[in-house]
Amino acid sequence: YIADIRKTRGWTQKELAAKIKREDDGESISPQYLNDIERDRRQPSSDHMVAQFAKVLDIQQDYLHYLIGTMPLDVRKKNLSEAQVAEVMRAFRKTGTK
Secondary structure (H helix, E strand, O other): OHHHHHHHHOOOHHHHHHHOEOOOOOOEOOHHHHHHHHOOOOOOOOHHHHHHHHHHHOOOHHHHHHHHOOOOHHHHOOOOOHHHHHHHHHHHHHHHOO
């Protein structure tokens, strides 16, 4: 998905990688790291990085979390019980089958 959006913007991997900053040191990610993400060999390593991709590519952050199989930080901070998570997932599955 990220590769498709990048290509529609006419950016090379090097150009997109330069726009994505790591949280710890503010340096750009490497084109090789981006290549690994685009080929599903790695995932963005933090919520910060997911937010960077969403902002730079102008796409929904929640959708990126969905694609990589993670829950956003604001949801994780709710400290939901096992039963609450199960209930949310049941409701999600119902809405996804319409």
